Amino acid sequence: MAHTFPELIIGGVLVAPFVTYLMTALVVVIVLRPLLHFVGFEKMFSNASVAELSLYVAILSLLVLLF
Structure with a gap:
């Protein structure tokens, strides 16, 4: 069973799912x-x-693992 990744399309350009996770x-x-604060x-x-950078990386890794 292959996992399909949802691509984001911006102006006809396919954006990788990882870029969506970064944003x-x-x-x-x-x-x-x-x-x-x-x-x-x-x-x-x-x-x-x-x-704060470590918190960002932790959130990013959670997003990658969950989706």
């Missing part, structure tokens, strides 16, 4: 940023940028 993960992280996410880590 979705970016939107999720952007939406979560005010909540992370409210709970003091940047104070919990010595390098908040790396921690």
Whole structure:
């Protein structure tokens, strides 16, 4: 049984599903940023940028695994 991946078509150009996952993960992280700032996410880590990048990668990997 082959798994079919849903391609996104933008202006007649097929976009790979991974690009869709990248954009979705970016939107999720952007939406979560005010909540992370409210709970003091940047104070919990010595390098908040790396921690936020790790959160992005974790969300991206969850999207890839689920869809």
